[in-house]
Amino acid sequence: MKVLIIFETVEGQTRKIVDAIEHQVRAAGHDVRHFDASDKLAALSFDGIDKVVLAAPVHERRHPEGFEVLVGTSLEELSARDTLLISVSLKAAFPEGLEEAQDYLVEMEMRTGFEPDKELLLAGAVRTASYGYFESQIVQNVALKGRKIELVDGVCEFTDWDALSRKVDAFLDL
Numbered sequence: 001m002k003v004l005i006i007f008e009t010v011e012g013q014t015r016k017i018v019d020a021i022e023h024q025v026r027a028a029g030h031d032v033r034h035f036d037a038s039d040k041l042a043a044l045s046f047d048g049i050d051k052v053v054l055a056a057p058v059h060e061r062r063h064p065e066g067f068e069v070l071v072g073t074s075l076e077e078l079s080a081r082d083t084l085l086i087s088v089s090l091k092a093a094f095p096e097g098l099e100e101a102q103d104y105l106v107e108m109e110m111r112t113g114f115e116p117d118k119e120l121l122l123a124g125a126v127r128t129a130s131y132g133y134f135e136s137q138i139v140q141n142v143a144l145k146g147r148k149i150e151l152v153d154g155v156c157e158f159t160d161w162d163a164l165s166r167k168v169d170a171f172l173d174l
C-alpha cells in the first residue's frame, strides 16, 4: 500500500507528528511519502497513492490558507482514496476546548468542501522559542486561556502519541 501525507507546519509540531506517522506506516510494511503544502515549487502527485493523511495546525482559529487551497483543489483525487484529516491545535488538549477544536475542522471542511473518511483532533505543543510578543500573547490568552504550563527547554508538548498511533493503525486497516 502507498500512503501520501500532505501537511503544513508553522512551528514544527505537525512536522514532528508527520515524522511519527511515516515511521509507523513504514514499520507496518507500507510505502509512504510526504508533501509540504507550503512548498510552492513542488508538484503534488497522487499517482499510485492508495491512502492520504492530511495534517495541519490551527493558528488564530484556522488552518493555513495554502493548505486549505491545496485541499480544495484536490477534491477529486482525495475523494477517490481513503483519507484521514488531522487537525493540530491547543484547544484539543483540554476537554473544555474540544468543541472549539471541532469547530476549526468543521469550518475548514465547509470552506474546502472536503469530507474526510476519518478525522482526528490532536493536541499540539507550545514552543516559546519560536514566538514573538504577539504570538506568545495569543497562545497564553486565547489558546491556553491563561492556564499555567510547565515548559521544558522552551517546549510543552500536549500531543497524545498513543491516540495518534491507534488512529493511524485503524486507518491503515480500513
Ligand SMILES: Cc1cc2nc3c(=O)[nH]c(=O)nc-3n(C[C@H](O)[C@H](O)[C@H](O)COP(=O)(O)O)c2cc1C
Pocket (backbone or CB within 6 Å): 008, 009, 010, 011, 012, 013, 014, 015, 057, 058, 059, 060, 061, 062, 088, 089, 090, 091, 092, 123, 124, 125, 126, 127, 131, 134, 135, 138, 139, 142, 143
Ligand atoms: C500565533 C498562534 C496562534 C494560535 N492560535 C490557536 C488557536 O486559535 N486555537 C488553538 O487551539 N491553538 C492555537 N495555537 C496553537 C497551535 O495550534 C499549536 O501550537 C500547534 O502545535 C502548532 O503546530 P505547528 O508547530 O505545526 O505549527 C496557536 C499558536 C500560535 C503560535
